[in-house]
Amino acid sequence: MNFNDIKNMNNLDKLITKTRLEKNSYILSMLLIFTPLLIFFLNLILPSATNSIWLTLILLLGLLTNLNAFLYVYKLYKEHGKNFIISHLKSNKYIIFLFLYIIWCFISCFFSSNKFKSFFGTDYLCESFLCFLAYFGIFSNGIFIKNKDLLKKILTFFVISVSLISIVTLLSYYFNLNFHFFRRFTSIFMNENHYAYYINIGLIANTCLILFYDNKKLNIIYTVLYLINCHMLILNDTLGCFLAFICTLFLIFVYLLITKRNLSKFIILVISLIIICFVNRNIVLNSFFGDIISIEKNISKKDDIKKIYNTGSNRMGLWLVTIQLIEEKPVFGYGIGNLLEQYIRVNKSEITSRPHNEYLQVGVSIGIPGLIFYLLFLGLLFFKVIVNIKKISNFEVSILFIIVTYLVSSFFGVSIFYTTPYLYLFLGLLSGFVIKNKY
Numbered sequence: 001m002n003f004n005d006i007k008n009m010n011n012l013d014k015l016i017t018k019t020r021l022e023k024n025s026y027i028l029s030m031l032l033i034f035t036p037l038l039i040f041f042l043n044l045i046l047p048s049a050t051n052s053i054w055l056t057l058i059l060l061l062g063l064l065t066n067l068n069a070f071l072y073v074y075k076l077y078k079e080h081g082k083n084f085i086i087s088h089l090k091s092n093k094y095i096i097f098l099f100l101y102i103i104w105c106f107i108s109c110f111f112s113s114n115k116f117k118s119f120f121g122t123d124y125l126c127e128s129f130l131c132f133l134a135y136f137g138i139f140s141n142g143i144f145i146k147n148k149d150l151l152k153k154i155l156t157f158f159v160i161s162v163s164l165i166s167i168v169t170l171l172s173y174y175f176n177l178n179f180h181f182f183r184r185f186t187s188i189f190m191n192e193n194h195y196a197y198y199i200n201i202g203l204i205a206n207t208c209l210i211l212f213y214d215n216k217k218l219n220i221i222y223t224v225l226y227l228i229n230c231h232m233l234i235l236n237d238t239l240g241c242f243l244a245f246i247c248t249l250f251l252i253f254v255y256l257l258i259t260k261r262n263l264s265k266f267i268i269l270v271i272s273l274i275i276i277c278f279v280n281r282n283i284v285l286n287s288f289f290g291d292i293i294s295i296e297k298n299i300s301k302k303d304d305i306k307k308i309y310n311t312g313s314n315r316m317g318l319w320l321v322t323i324q325l326i327e328e329k330p331v332f333g334y335g336i337g338n339l340l341e342q343y344i345r346v347n348k349s350e351i352t353s354r355p356h357n358e359y360l361q362v363g364v365s366i367g368i369p370g371l372i373f374y375l376l377f378l379g380l381l382f383f384k385v386i387v388n389i390k391k392i393s394n395f396e397v398s399i400l401f402i403i404v405t406y407l408v409s410s411f412f413g414v415s416i417f418y419t420t421p422y423l424y425l426f427l428g429l430l431s432g433f434v435i436k437n438k439y
Contacts, residue, residue: 034157036418108336146436155209163225202229396433
């Protein structure tokens with residue numbers, strides 16, 4: 001092929017094969033998975049700059065994944081024509097709603113009071129429209145990985161990465177090692193809650209590797225890692241993620257009952273969790289169950305407005321105020337990253353710049369139409385998978401439960417540039433199965 005061919009966009013399909021693009025998707029996904037380990041080592045050298053480096057890496061991955069996705073779609077267009085792509089979109093309408101969601105994000109940011117903050121991000125959470133574009137690229141990237149060996153490696157190395165971070169965090173705690181963590185159980189993250197989101201999805205991935213992959217030697221290793229990650233999640237002391245983990249375990253139990261397999265393994269894992277909870281009973285009883293009892297008492301006392309607002313570490317107050325803010329700007333919201341000023345206006349600035357509920361966060365930041373597009377995207381994708389639950393592979397089941405535990409924890413959490421990308425990676429992998437198997 002000569003230089004003129006290279007210059008000609010029409011011959012781009014001859015330069016780049018689908019196999020090469022799929023390998024690119026795998027490499028980019030692995031880079032995302034190993035980014036926390038890289039950040040850990042950078043944190044030892046440049047603790048004050050790691051968040052900026054982390055954000056830069058995520059945005060760069062977003063650029064590369066979007067470019068790779070564009071080339072893959074272009075390749076399909078050249079080989080099969082636009083009707084092939086349109087037919088796939090029609091049969092997988094949830095992707096259209098993801099497009100609409102991203103478009104509505106742009107419109108919302110365009111109409112926000114602080115466009116620069118919405119498009120580029122300035123607060124410590126650093127989320128912006130550029131991050132949402134990166135999420136979209138990471139999602140698209142996941143769709144194109146079809147090789148089963150590559151897919152299993154992604155899941156395995158994700159568990160390894162999460163486990164290594166847990167190990168060094170526990171070493172730091174028990175041996176007073178200085179790894180420049182902000183607090184004992186934040187690890188390389190800026191907040192205990194943020195770290196808990198990461199542990200939680202890793203722990204469910206760990207659980208699924210034990211339950212759905214039969215390899216006795218590896219299962220011993222995975223079980224040890226499961227114990228370590230369970231211990232880390234409890235020490236982290238984030239109630240929302242602990243509840244999400246328990247809820248997801250229950251759903252896994254229901255699935256195992258329906259399919260009639262691996263119940264003995266599951267029981268062993270549950271007993272192990274109970275033992276770890278007993279070892280850490282002060283945290284479990286005083287923090288987790290104490291919070292639940294406090295929430296129930298405060299909600300039951302409807303005449304005491306202050307207690308209702310303080311329910312769940314002030315979460316209920318934030319949620320009620322956020323609903324009021326949604327009513328003020330229901331169509332376009334306040335734009336990404338513009339909520340701090342609104343909480344200041346209603347005397348809630350001492351709490352947070354986010355409502356600690358991702359669904360309310362979408363509604364107040366992007367508007368009700370954006371929230372509807374987001375929920376339709378998730379709902380239609382889940383519907384396709386659940387109606388075919390008896391046909392799906394072990395890997396698909398694993399990915400499904402990883403996504404579920406993140407979405408449950410989202411009722412108490414925030415989206416952020418270094419944890420949300422994993423949600424979109426796994427959503428992309430699940431979507432790839434749906435498209436490949438024509439569910």
